[in-house]
């Protein structure tokens with residue numbers, strides 16, 4: 138049997154890179170998208186190859202049609218078995234009224250519009266038995282008041298995407314599953330101007346800590362595996378119970 142081939146948007150840093158690492162260890166080959174950080178892309182590809190995976194890294198901005206085309210063109214259509222819709226950003230922390238309009242548009246464009254368009258492409262390119270995993274957020278449920286209402290609204294859209302598309306894609310034998318992390322230690326917080334967020338969340342968390350990227354990766358690996366064959370349409374929360 139040939140090795141599974143999984144495409145991950147935003148696959149060279151943070152949670153995406155942890156998913157790549159886990160899947161490479163599980164025997165997947167990979168296509169990983171990135172936009173800015175060429176150094177991280179090169180390091181991640183070398184790491185995947187050390188783990189025995191064939192790995193292509195592709196500069197592909199998923200907020201553009203050309204970026205989505207480029208990314209999917211890098212994945213052999215005869216071999217693609219899974220897609221992880223992971224690229225995302227919050228970009229700003231604070232109440233919605235203080236969040237610049239341009240930031241709101243950019244965040245919704247990346248976290249919702251691009252996610253819908255990547256999902257659309259994924260279900261048209263995946264074979265029967267293929268799996269699409271949409272990375273949502275615990276914020277989709279809480280609304281994240283005072284912090285990221287703009288982002289929470291986009292991620293709530295991703296949850297609806299997972300539910301609706303799971304039913305449409307089921308007719309073609311494709312499974313769509315969501316994974317909703319809580320606060321995970323990645324650069325996303327510093328990039329929003331709030332590097333202290335994981336420590337702050339840890340102090341009030343039932344487990345006394347924020348999550349680690351590999352703790353999300355394990356659940357994504359499960360979602361992609363046949364063990365999750367009847368979990369279509371679900372969004373699995375990985376929030377440490379918070």
Ligand code: NDP
Pocket residue numbers: 146147148149150151152153170171172173174177197198199200222223224225226227247272273274275317318319320321322323324325326328
């Ligand atoms: P990071 O900031 O660490 O990584 C974001 C990734 O998205 C990078 O690989 C980045 O690529 C990529 N990316 C950003 N913009 C684009 C774009 N326009 N086109 C393609 N790729 C892009 O974030 P996380 O790893 O924390 O986040 C991963 C996912 O998990 C996101 O969907 C996020 O919303 C979600 N999430 C994260 C949580 C957390 O606490 N960390 C909590 C809940 C959900 P590049 O390296 O080129 O910049």
